[in-house]
Amino acid sequence: MKVVGVTEFGGPEVLAVHEVPEPHAGPGEVRIRVRAFAVSPTDTAGRAGQQDTSGVELPYVPGMDAAGLIDEVGEGVEGWSAGDAVMAMALPLGGGRGGAYAQELVAPVGSFTRVPAGISLEEASTIPMNGLTATQMLEKAALSPGQVLAVPGAAGLLGNYLVQLGKAAGLTVIADAADKDRALVESLGADHVVERGPGFADAVRRIVPEGADALADASVQREEALPAVRDGGVSIDVRFWEGTGERGIRFERAVVRDEYRSFDKLDTLRRRVEDGVLTPRVAEVLPAAEASQAHRRLEAGGVRGRFVLVW
Template identity: 70%
Template sequence: MQVVGVEQFGGPGALAVHEVPQPHPGSGSVRIRVQAFAVNPTDTGVRAGQRDSSQASPPYVPGMDAAGVIDQVGLDVSGWEVGDEVMAIALPLSTHGGAYVQELVAPVGSFTRIPRGISIEEAATIPMNGLTALQILSRAALAPAQTLAVTGAAGLLGNYVVQLARAAGITVIADAAPKDEPLVRSLRPDHVVLRGASFARDVRALVPSGVDALADASVQQDEVVDAVQDGGAFFSVRGWEGNRARGIRFDRIMVAQEYRSFDKLEQLRHAVESGTLTPRVAEVLPAARAAEAHERLEAGGTRGRFVLTWE
C-alpha cells in the first residue's frame, strides 16, 4: 500500500509517497481503507523529528485523523462490519502508525461512525481536535456560568472548544483578529476580545478577578496567563509547564491519552449531528500534495484543516 511519510526528518519537502506492506487487523481491531486524512500542526512535528521515534522505523508517517470505510474485521470484534464508514484517531510513531496511509489498522475504541449528513472529508477533521477539546473541558470541570477564555478561537481546535463549552453552558471569552471576528462570532461565544498583547487585560476588563480557566489553543503561554484568576486552571496543548504563578494549575493536554476514548468519539458524533459542532475543511488536496499542505499550514492563517485524499 501507499503511505505519505519521511525517510529522514526534515522540512515539508522531505514528505514523499512510499510503498510499504499492506497491514492486516489482529484481534480486537479493524482495517480502515482510508479515504481522507487531515493535516494538523502536530503532523509537522512528526515530519521534522520533534517527536519520540524510538519505537518506529522509516518511513515515518504523520497523521492523527482519518476517515474511510472498514474493509477487514479482525477476530473478537462485534458491532462493526465491512462497509461501515468511520472516523478514527491514529497514533504516529506507535504500533499502528499515523493516518497518512491507504490502510489503517485501528483497535476498537479508536474509531466511530461518521456523523450523518457530512462528507468523509469533513469527518476527517473531527477526531483529534475534538478529543483534545473534550479533554480540556473534562479536566477543567467547569460548572455552567463559570468562565473559560480561549486563545486561537479562529483555529479548528479553538472552534471546537468554544462550541462544546457553550453547549455545556460555560461562559466563553474568545479571541479574534479583526479579519477572523465574523468567524469567531459565528461560534457564539459570550464575548470576543482582540487577539494579541492586550488579551489578558481585555479579559480582566470583562472579569476583573480573572477567568476560571483558559484553553491556550494558540500557544501564547506567558503572554496570556494573567487572564486566569488566582487558583484557576491553564490548559496547554504544547507541553508548557507554566510559570507557577498565583496558585494556577497548569495542565498539559495530551490527546494520545484519548486513543481509545470511544464514548468521547460518540459524543463528538452526536455534537456534529445536532449542529453543536461544525467541521471545517480549508481545502481538499490529493495525498501527493502533502508537502504543499504542510508548507501552507506552517505559513499560518489557515482556517479549518487541509484534508488529503487518495486518488
C-alpha cells in the first residue's frame, strides 16, 4: 500500500509517497481504507524531527486524523462491518498502529466512531484529534456553567472547537481574533471577542477585572496570556509547558494521545456535529501526493480550518 512519510526528518520537501507492506486487522481491531486525512501542526513537528522518534521504523508516517471505510474486521469485533464510514484518531508514536497518512489504517476498537450524518469524509477527518484535545482541555479546566473561559488562538481549528464546546457547556467565553477573523470567531458563539495580540490579557481583564477562571491556550501564548487568569484559576497548555507556579494557578497539560481509545468522547463529538454544536472546517482538499505543499502552507501560518489530503 501507499503511505506518505519520511525516511529522514527535515523540511516539507522530505515528505514522499512510499510503498510499504499492507497491514491487517488483528483481534479487537478493524482496518480502515483511508479516503481523507487532516494535516495538523503535530504532523509538521513529527516530520521535522521535533518529537521523540527513537525506535521508529522508517518511513515514519505522520498523521493523527483519518476518515474512510472499514474494509477488514478483526476477531472479536462486534457492531462494526465492512463498508461502515468511520473517523478515527491515529497514533504515529507511543503505542499506536501507525500514522494516518496511509491508504490502510489499522485501528483498535475505541479509536474510531461513525462519521457524523450529513458531512463528508473530508470534513470528518478534521474532528478526532482536535475535538478530543478540546474536550480534554475543558475537562481539565473543570469549570461550571457561567464561569469564564479565555481562548487565545480562537480562529484556529482547536480554538474553534474550544469556543463551541465551551459555549455548549454553558461557559462565558472570551476569545481573540484579528480583524480578518472576527466574523468567524463571532459566528462560533463567543460572548466577547477581543483583539488578537499582546494585549489579550489586558482585554480580558477589562471584561472580567478579577480575571478568567481558565485559560485554554490554543495559540501557545503562555506567559503573555497568563495574566488573563485569576488567582487560583487554571491554565491548560497543549505543548507540555509546566507553567510558572504563580498566584496559585493550577497548570495543566493536554495530552491527546491519552484519548486514543476514548470512544465515548469521540462519539459525543459525532453527536455534537450532528446537533449543529460543532462545525468541522476544511481549508482546502489536496491530493495525498501534495502533502509537502500542505505542510509548507500550514507552517507559513494564517490557515483557517485544516488542509485535508485524499487518496
